[in-house]
Amino acid sequence: MTANSKDGDLRERARRVIPNGMYGHESTARLPEGYPQFFASGEGARIRDVDGAEYIDWMCAYGPNLLGYGQPDVLAAVEAQQRRGDTLTGPGPVMVELAEAMVDMVSHADWAMFCKNGGDATSMAMVTARAHRGRRKILVGTGAYHGASPWNTPVKVGVTEEDRAHLIQFEEGDLDSLADAARRAGDDFAGLFVTPYRMRTFMDQTEPDAEFARGARRICDEAGALLIVDDVRSGLRVARDCSWETVGVRPDLSCWGKVIGNGQPISALLGADIAREAAGKIFVTGSFWFSAAPMAGALETLRIVRETDCLERLTAIGEALRAGLAAQSEAFGFGLRQTGPAALPMVLFEDDPDFRLGYAWCAAALRAGAYLSPYHNMFSNAAMTEADVTRTLEATGAAFEELRRTRESLLPPPQLAPRA
Amino acid sequence: MTANSKDGDLRERARRVIPNGMYGHESTARLPEGYPQFFASGEGARIRDVDGAEYIDWMCAYGPNLLGYGQPDVLAAVEAQQRRGDTLTGPGPVMVELAEAMVDMVSHADWAMFCKNGGDATSMAMVTARAHRGRRKILVGTGAYHGASPWNTPVKVGVTEEDRAHLIQFEEGDLDSLADAARRAGDDFAGLFVTPYRMRTFMDQTEPDAEFARGARRICDEAGALLIVDDVRSGLRVARDCSWETVGVRPDLSCWGKVIGNGQPISALLGADIAREAAGKIFVTGSFWFSAAPMAGALETLRIVRETDCLERLTAIGEALRAGLAAQSEAFGFGLRQTGPAALPMVLFEDDPDFRLGYAWCAAALRAGAYLSPYHNMFSNAAMTEADVTRTLEATGAAFEELRRTRESLLPPPQLAPRA
Structure with a gap:
């Protein structure tokens, strides 16, 4: 080629x-x-x-x-909104409709914030977890992918030690390892990131694990830390809900992207009421985060997911x-x-x-x-x-x-x- | 209301x-x-x-x-590309055409990388500057806005001290202050961020200043640090080129966003050959960074900028x-x-x-x-x-x-x- x-x-x-x-x-x-x-x-x-x-x-x-x-209904919704108005000086009504649709669909969610990259959603989740109780430590699975910002990129070129200063790693799916990481975080434990199951390159995947999920929920609850499910890759392919709903465990925050607009550039952070105040205190934004056309595409995508x-x-x-x-x-x-x-x-x-x-x-x-x-x-x-x-x-x-x-x-x- | x-x-x-x-x-x-x-x-x-x-x-x-x-030519280019293919498993030819168009238009640029948020471009510039010579210190103007990631957000809620550990501030437009910051960075001086002129909320703006620009260029050259112009807000409204071209100074990296697709979600990091190797070593990506429709919109926007x-x-x-x-x-x-x-x-x-x-x-x-x-x-x-x-x-x-x-x-x- x-x-x-x-x-x-x-x-x-x-x-x-x-x-x-x-x-x-x-x-x-x-x-x-x-x-x-x-x-x-x-x-x-x-x-x-x-x-x-x-x-x-x-x-x-x-x-x-x-x-x-090019799914025709999604494309039609996007084109119609593009012609009415896309990136304007404020959002369109579709932003509210989309937030309502996501909150309706995802059991743990009481609110939504939209962004562009999956990594925008994971970074917002991290900052929200830290804002929640003023703590700093973030637990992440060794080798788990949560984006390509300095704090989470898998390739450390151009990245400083300080970018990852408050990350504590644990072995995905291993409750003992997670409990140990939580102990090390102590009273500075802000949040725990999990993927719904192990999804790494060059490795066998797992499936959502009820015992691990329940243990993760309990460990976060005992510490007063926020539980964050990164559903950017798996969202809407595992469930019409957060992927851990399939094992009966609800996070405080979940990160969404990729599929929610069937290819339209939009991602989202969803949260439960416990994290609403913290999410309302942080400053996050992007030039195109409020553009209406991708939201119209997402609203139509969610309708199809819901109704078919x-x-x-x-x-x-x-x-x-x-x-x-x-x-x-x-x-x-x-x-x-x-x-x-x-x-x-x-x-x-x-x-x-x-x-x-x-x-x-x-x-x-x-x-x-x-x-x-x-x-x-x-x-x-x-x-x-x-x-x-x-x-x-x-x-x-x-x-x-x-x-x-x-x-x-x-x-x-x-x-x-x-x-x- | x-x-x-x-x-x-x-x-x-x-x-x-x-x-x-x-x-x-x-x-x-x-x-x-x-x-x-x-x-x-x-x-x-x-x-x-x-x-x-x-x-x-x-x-x-x-x-x-x-x-x-809704500029008709841009919208037509976007819609045509959306129907052919937008977010696919690889980029379209339009990615190469757009990189060529930007490199042709911007004097200092030998290469381009596309992303979504203006903040993606500034974060990539920072990581590239650090990757260039393995240094860490980044100089930024006090109160200058370069995005809303943990390292540069103006609101420090949910942000740790370490997120900003290697930032050194200087007073925008003040060469003495900049020289002092460069001295403090010493041989760990990786890069200098400037906006083309002071553009802060609630404050009078300035205009591009030739003396400051030349001084910034000299300070970076003497230290072997990369000069980064953040043109996300001002790009294409000040010049058909990097905004500092109006004062005859060429940076090593420039950050673009907002206007380059007339509202389509796309931003860019442009660079000179000196920074090409570093930019090629870092890992950066996003789910929609290679989507073709915003690139088609940008290509048409640049054509109009060039030809009218x-x-x-x-x-x-x-x-x-x-x-x-x-x-x-x-x-x-x-x-x-x-x-x-x-x-x-x-x-x-x-x-x-x-x-x-x-x-x-x-x-x-x-x-x-x-x-x-x-x-x-x-x-x-x-x-x-x-x-x-x-x-x-x-x-x-x-x-x-x-x-x-x-x-x-x-x-x-x-x-x-x-x-x-």
């Missing part, structure tokens, strides 16, 4: 005017060779690269595509893919570990410590028209059909076939050399 | 589901009574509130409205307003201080230490159809016509008239009591 192609030409131009030609989570730097960097269009479940190849897209823009790219079986559908699609891959891998003699909620599937190969099998398999599936990730959880969306799953399984079947032939000659992915 | 009105009803509903009913820079909490919080629509130079009142809007969404709300006399027009409009207000204030016996670039006018009253004159005058002008600010710099836009200036001056004339009658009975604005 790099030589004699439009993607290659664009990469070349990009290298001149963008550091490394690309940055952030949509960079293909860690993906197998052959993955296109630039896309011409997207519709429903599919994306088309700039050289005209079409893929069934299991990355869904790394989450935002919940209902299908889209969540059940995208879970069923994820389960169909999982079942198909399990059968294929067994037939071809490979072991797969398929983990996490079905709507956010993670697929890793057994006996693949340097990921050469996964990388080769994904690269082959891509050539056959299925866009998968060898290291990041994937996402299903409600525009996917049984036919898309069938078509994906044809691609992965061809990929297993190829992998069976080539497995002995595979080398470790050079993209992962810096990691190893 | 609070009782028996749609705005009042929305505020009441908002208070239930949003802390304080509203937050951030578009909250009317510090504005005079009568300012509507919610707007139904905007077109060209005008906004209409939810009760149907129309205003000539001199706040321009606090900057983003450069060419007029819009910048000259909005400067002329600002000058016409300024001249009109000067004549009116003299005629009515009030002293006005009108400061800053004409396209970003600041209007403050002489002999008005508690702002009662300015607040009453703005409130009266609002009732007559002109939306002004008594504490924040305003903005002209290219959709404003001579007739809009005339109409605005009718409103401000009526406001001066009223102010002459009521001045003796005015009280200090209660909104400012927490400030005083």
